[in-house]
Amino acid sequence: MAAPAKEAKETTTQKIALTGIKPSGTPHVGNYLGMIKPALKLAETFQAFYFIADYHALTTVNDPALMKQYVYEIVATWLALGLDPDEVIFYCQSDIPEIFELTWVLSCYTPKGLLNRAHAYKAKADANREEGRDEDAGVNAGLFSYPVLMAADILMFNTEVVPVGQDQKQHIEITRDIAAAFNNNYGKDVLTIPDAHIVEDVATIPGIDGRKMSKSYGNVVPLFAPPKKLRKQIMRIVTNSQTPEEPKDPDVDNIYNIYKYFASPEDLARVRKTYLEGGLAYGTMKQELFERLESTFGEAREQYDAYMADTAKMDKILAQGAEKARDIATPMMHKVRKTVGMQ
Numbered sequence: 001m002a003a004p005a006k007e008a009k010e011t012t013t014q015k016i017a018l019t020g021i022k023p024s025g026t027p028h029v030g031n032y033l034g035m036i037k038p039a040l041k042l043a044e045t046f047q048a049f050y051f052i053a054d055y056h057a058l059t060t061v062n063d064p065a066l067m068k069q070y071v072y073e074i075v076a077t078w079l080a081l082g083l084d085p086d087e088v089i090f091y092c093q094s095d096i097p098e099i100f101e102l103t104w105v106l107s108c109y110t111p112k113g114l115l116n117r118a119h120a121y122k123a124k125a126d127a128n129r130e131e132g133r134d135e136d137a138g139v140n141a142g143l144f145s146y147p148v149l150m151a152a153d154i155l156m157f158n159t160e161v162v163p164v165g166q167d168q169k170q171h172i173e174i175t176r177d178i179a180a181a182f183n184n185n186y187g188k189d190v191l192t193i194p195d196a197h198i199v200e201d202v203a204t205i206p207g208i209d210g211r212k213m214s215k216s217y218g219n220v221v222p223l224f225a226p227p228k229k230l231r232k233q234i235m236r237i238v239t240n241s242q243t244p245e246e247p248k249d250p251d252v253d254n255i256y257n258i259y260k261y262f263a264s265p266e267d268l269a270r271v272r273k274t275y276l277e278g279g280l281a282y283g284t285m286k287q288e289l290f291e292r293l294e295s296t297f298g299e300a301r302e303q304y305d306a307y308m309a310d311t312a313k314m315d316k317i318l319a320q321g322a323e324k325a326r327d328i329a330t331p332m333m334h335k336v337r338k339t340v341g342m343q
Contacts, residue, residue, distance in 0.1 A: 017046035017197070018159040020053040020093065020150075023070035024060050027077040028220035029293070030205040030213030033261050039163050040082055042197070048088040049157055049325070050078060052318075055093050055100070056149065059142045075314045076307035077223065080300040085317045093153065095322035098329040103145075103152040105336055109181045110148050118147050119170055151175040156329050158192040165198070172196040190339050205261075206254045208237045221258065224301040227294060234290045239282045250275040255285045262292045 019039040021031070042048055052074050054067065061067050071092065083090060093099060115121060121144050125135040154162055154175050162172050172194060179191040204212050207219030214220070221233055237254050250256040250272050260268055271288070274280040307314055337343040 014047040015160040017042045017161040018049040020051045022053045022056045023074045024057045025215035027223045033205050034165050050090045052092045076304045080304035089324045091321035091325040092318050096325050096329050098333040099152050103149050106178050107148045110178050147174045151178045155191045159194045161197050162194050163197040169196050186339050206257050210254050224304045231290045234286050244281040245278050247278045248275045259289045
């Protein structure tokens with residue numbers, strides 16, 4: 001009876017979901033909650049593609065040794081957190097040359113005005129103007145054309161769903177515009193127009209200083225730091241000066257706003273009640289958060305450390321994933337070439 005069940009699974013058509021993460025720093029709790037966890041969840045119902053966006057990282061990472069280190073850290077993180085490379089397509093962006101050929105094709109159908117409005121470029125240009133500099137000071141072509149490469153990442157694999165944070169929704173809107181312009185020009189649906197999948201309840205994870213958790217702010221809680229280092233970082237979380245006896249608003253507390261994503265409903269209700277009624281010491285709450293994170297990521301940290309000690313194994317996994325990805329990218333690029341008259 002097992003064989004027919006397997007055959008049925010193989011013939012089931014699943015929508016395609018794609019997720020990429022840029023290797024620009026050591027993964028942290030914000031990455032896990034905002035992107036990794038929901039992306040892994042999608043693999044239960046979609047044909048999932050996961051990739052390491054190493055060429056995207058060139059806009060900020062210019063040290064080759066650091067780039068390689070960051071790539072391995074991201075790969076080890078995905079694998080330690082449960083990604084099964086036999087069930088999904090897992091690859092490094094730089095191993096798929098067709099992506100970069102498609103980027104050039106798409107750039108020829110991308111209005112400059114569309115890229116002028118991209119958040120990353122616009123923020124840089126606005127900051128330059130405010131400080132009296134030329135609006136393009138410090139802007140390279142990679143930063144400006146970043147959305148086109150991202151569009152190629154997505155469109156190469158006929159992606160239908162892309163999990164992103166609310167602040168990244170614009171990337172998908174730009175991708176949709178580019179794909180529509182290309183399809184309209186040739187009068188046929190060559191490129192699949194994707195949809196964004198937004199996870200609203202984890203849109204912004206606070207860092208230890210209360211701002212959005214980000215490597216650029218230096219306020220992150222690392223996923224796989226040794227226990228002593230992890231605890232030290234958690235003890236640095238900024239709180240107000242209220243005494244333990246005073247009632248507190250949990251919804252504005254940085255500790256609670258991380259803790260709530262890892263606590264059971266019962267523990268969350270207990271802690272919330274203590275906040276509201278008084279009797280909660282911030283030091284005690286920080287210790288409870290530390291213990292919760294240890295119980296959540298302790299076992300995964302051991303697997304992460306094992307992968308980081310065996311980079312050859314990760315190289316093999318990525319090579320196998322690249323082979324599967326190119327089995328799709330090669331005919332797709334052939335289709336695009338034929339469409340534009342190159343074949």
